[in-house]
Amino acid sequence: MVEFFVSGTLVESYINCKRQAWFHLHKIKPFQDHPLLEIGRLVDEDAYERDFKRVNLDSIQIDIVRREREELVIGEVKKSSAAAESARLQLLFYMYTLKKLGLGCRGLLMFPKEKRKEWVILDDDAIHRVELLISDLEELSKSKTPPELEKKSICKNCAYLEWCFS
Numbered sequence: 001m002v003e004f005f006v007s008g009t010l011v012e013s014y015i016n017c018k019r020q021a022w023f024h025l026h027k028i029k030p031f032q033d034h035p036l037l038e039i040g041r042l043v044d045e046d047a048y049e050r051d052f053k054r055v056n057l058d059s060i061q062i063d064i065v066r067r068e069r070e071e072l073v074i075g076e077v078k079k080s081s082a083a084a085e086s087a088r089l090q091l092l093f094y095m096y097t098l099k100k101l102g103l104g105c106r107g108l109l110m111f112p113k114e115k116r117k118e119w120v121i122l123d124d125d126a127i128h129r130v131e132l133l134i135s136d137l138e139e140l141s142k143s144k145t146p147p148e149l150e151k152k153s154i155c156k157n158c159a160y161l162e163w164c165f166s
């Protein structure tokens with residue numbers, strides 16, 4: 001059985017593709033030279049440089065942490081809003097983790113290439129979604145085989161493309 005550990009990347013993967021999440025859970029690495037990984041790194045490095053403050057806490061790595069008036073704001077930078085739903089869940093997972101540590105905050109999703117921002121709130125529904133997601137991930141971690149291969153539009157940009165289609 002694999003060690004069960006939820007990270008922000010895992011949450012994002014699960015929403016995009018359960019098979020991709022299974023690869024993550026079972027420590028199967030993507031091909032590191034995939035161009036999308038490199039673009040992701042560049043967006044991370046260049047965008048919002050003035051605000052940029054990466055914070056690492058056990059399972060989460062937050063791109064931006066700042067205080068606005070009396071409120072704590074955490075931000076997640078993404079290269080495109082095409083996968084906004086998974087980015088939203090990832091940020092909610094970070095907010096949920098911080099809440100468990102006694103830190104309330106607001107979330108801000110940023111898509112610098114599209115000059116777009118979106119506020120994310122951790123309300124009761126969102127907490128329920130995150131808890132459901134964690135329990136689904138735990139089930140997936142117990143599975144010995146990955147979910148069935150199902151071709152999706154995101155496959156062409158997925159770092160696991162060669163694992164799935166070669």
Ligand code: SF4
Nearest residue numbers: 017020155158161164
């Ligand atoms: S290539 Fe497609 S099916 Fe395979 S892990 Fe990536 S997104 Fe999922």
